[in-house]
Amino acid sequence: MTLALRVEHLRKSYGAVAALDDVSFEVERGEVFALLGPNGAGKTTSIEILEGFIARDAGSVEVLGIDPGDRQHLRGLRDRIGVVLQELAVESFFTVRQVLERNAGFYPHPRDVEEVIDMVGLSEKSDAKVKRLSGGQQRRLDIGLGIVGNPELLFLDEPTTGLDPAARRTTWDLIRHLAAEGTTVLMSSHYMNEIEALAQRVAVLSHGRVAALGATATLGGRDRSEATIRFTLPSGVAASDLPITPWRVEGDTVEVRSDDELRALHALTSWALEGHIAVTGLSVARETLEDIYLALTRGDRAEIDEEPDDTKARTP
Amino acid sequence: MSTDVRPAPQRSRFSDLRLVAHQVKYEQLAFWLNRVGAVFTVGFSVVFLVMLGASAGSQKVQSLGDISLVSYYVPGFIAYGVMAAGFTTLSVTLVVRRETGLLKRLRLSPVPTWVLISSILISTAIITLVQALLLVVIGRYGYHVAxxxxxxxxxxxxxxxxxxxxxxxxxxxxxxxxxxxxxxVTSIVFFVLLFLAGLWFPLPPNSGLAKFSNYLPVRHLIIAMDHAFGVPRGATPWAWHDLLVVALWGAGATLVSLRRFRWAPRRV
Structure with a gap:
């Protein structure tokens, strides 16, 4: 199996603030890999180093077998990667086709422009001015610009931030389609459901460190964790009268944790049926990705809201 | 798992020159499609020349050897066009492209920086030459300017x-x-400089304003244009000293750009 990305002991500081503090992860070819973390955790800094946009302080990085810090091979690398930024970077007075044709001209082996227009679902808008497109359509054009060079690896920095739910779903479909074609995707996102829907593996960043790394479905052992049973305490019943031991009681909401939820439910429901006690608000839940994420990043705040600029001109 | 190996990109100097032509084409499209820049640069100078030409009538300028006032305006507005396209329009375009992420995206594309810079300069030159030609023709056939x-x-x-x-x-x-x-910001800087440099009316030589303007580049570019038109009467076409001052200001600005230029938008 070949690697698309290899990051080892990566470090980057802005002044005294460590934006990345010993970050390591690997991404296989064809994989959709997500970086998850609060603002300032180091997601964008990581992506910018991998794209060769900013320089790292220490550690080693390989992108499609090339060191993005090596200026000599940077152009060859950029022929093979696609980039979608957080910002909607589209020119408003061009038409959809004009923008895509312009950017296709940058690459040695671009995709067919009509094919890209079709893939991003803008066939009916191909001759419309970009400024006439809705936010969701502009984002899809933006992703079209990311893939028009026929990249082997696509960087998606928060691709659906600011989109409405319907536009988010069509963007997901597009990303799934690209992944199915074999494009490797490195994405960042704030949305847990987005990462659950798209990414096979995820790294949670917190304070510039990897707080957890693993398959999305099993991150933090959540597939094996205890289930939480919730219900409303029936009136006239004391918590100590319940057939199962509460983990905690908040107001009249009872929470029971159990690694054998079937047996616990059975005890509860048969007790209620036999005693004619009405149990309402019953639910069973396992830890969500969000629970794991919040536990891992507890106490994090956006500490590097404004990262000092390290992107000034360097003479080529 | 995708393991397809794509052919290594073939690139040559020639393909990069084609890339410059490709970029120039889209820079031109962007300029003419975004009418604000076109109106500000080309439209303004033509309208000003026509209006000032009409109001100047047969007025003469004594300090320039009794040439007609309109003959003073033609080279002046060619200089205006150069500065409007090279300075004002370009700087606003760059700020907008930077803050919307367009510059960052270009930086992350395989297009080399020298291709980006030269295509912008070539595109600006095309705009300015079109505008200069228009002014020369309007001056010649509308107002008998040589x-x-x-x-x-x-x-x-x-x-x-x-x-x-x-x-x-x-x-x-x-x-x-x-x-x-x-x-x-750029418009205010621009119009104050133009005023100080005597675009709207010839500065009396040796006046305080003329002396002050000698330290700034705008007046020197106007003088260089004047000389190419033989203004003041009998002037040699080559104003080397004035071209040198403009070039020095350009060199200083290049140093500032190399230190301060940013590709990425300011984060909020």
Whole structure:
């Protein structure tokens, strides 16, 4: 199996603030890999180093077998990667086709422009001015610009931030389609459901460190964790009268944790049926990705809201 | 798992020159499609020349050897066009592209920086030459203003002007914080400089204003254009000293740009 990305002991500081503090992860070819973390955790800094946009302080990085810090091979690398930024970077007075044709001209082996227009679902808008497109359509054009060079690896920095739910779903479909074609995707996102829907593996960043790394479905052992049973305490019943031991009681909401939820439910429901006690608000839940994420990043705040600029001109 | 190996990209100097032509084409499209820049640069200078030409009538300027006032305006507005395209329009365009992420995206594409820079300069030159030609023709056939005494001197002054003022435009774009302030800041700087440099009326030589303007590049570009048209009467076409001042300002601005230029938008 070949690697698309290899990051080892990566470090980057802005002044005294460590934006990345010993970050390591690997991404296989064809994989959709997500970086998850609060603002300032180091997601964008990581992506910018991998794209060769900013320089790292220490550690080693390989992108499609090339060191993005090596200026000599940077152009060859950029022929093979696609980039979608957080910002909607589209020119408003061009038409959809004009923008895509312009950017296709940058690459040695671009995709067919009509094919890209079709893939991003803008066939009916191909001759419309970009400024006439809705936010969701502009984002899809933006992703079209990311893939028009026929990249082997696509960087998606928060691709659906600011989109409405319907536009988010069509963007997901597009990303799934690209992944199915074999494009490797490195994405960042704030949305847990987005990462659950798209990414096979995820790294949670917190304070510039990897707080957890693993398959999305099993991150933090959540597939094996205890289930939480919730219900409303029936009136006239004391918590100590319940057939199962509460983990905690908040107001009249009872929470029971159990690694054998079937047996616990059975005890509860048969007790209620036999005693004619009405149990309402019953639910069973396992830890969500969000629970794991919040536990891992507890106490994090956006500490590097404004990262000092390290992107000034360097003479080529 | 995808393991397909794609052919290694073939690139040559020639393909990069084609890339420059490709970029110039889209720079031109962007300029003419975004009518604000076209109106501000080309439209303004034509309208000003026609209006000032009509109001100047047969007025003469004594200090320039009794030439007609309109003959003073033609080279002046060619200089205006150079500065409007090279300085104001370019700096606003760069700030907007930077803050919307377009510059960052270009930086992350395989297009080399020198291709980006040269295509912007070539595109600016095309705009300015179109505008200069329009003004020369309007002056000649509308107001009997003589053709330049040296076309080559005019071309050189336009090129030096574009390089110098484009460098200043890039430098000011680097210090302007955001899109909202880009237009006002550069326009105010621009029009104050134009006023001080005597675009609207000839500065009396040896006046305090003329002496002050000698330290600034705008007046020197106007003088260089004047000379290409033989203004003041009998002037040699080549104003080397004035071209040198414009070039020096350009060199200084290039140093500022190299230190301050940013590709990425300011984070909020």
């Amino acid at each position: 053709f330049p005494s040296s076309w080559l001197a005019l071309l050189v002054a336009v090129i030096v002007g574009i390089l110098g003022f484009a460098a200043m435009g890039v430098a000011i774009s680097a210090v302007v914080p955001n899109q909202e302030s880009a237009g006002p």
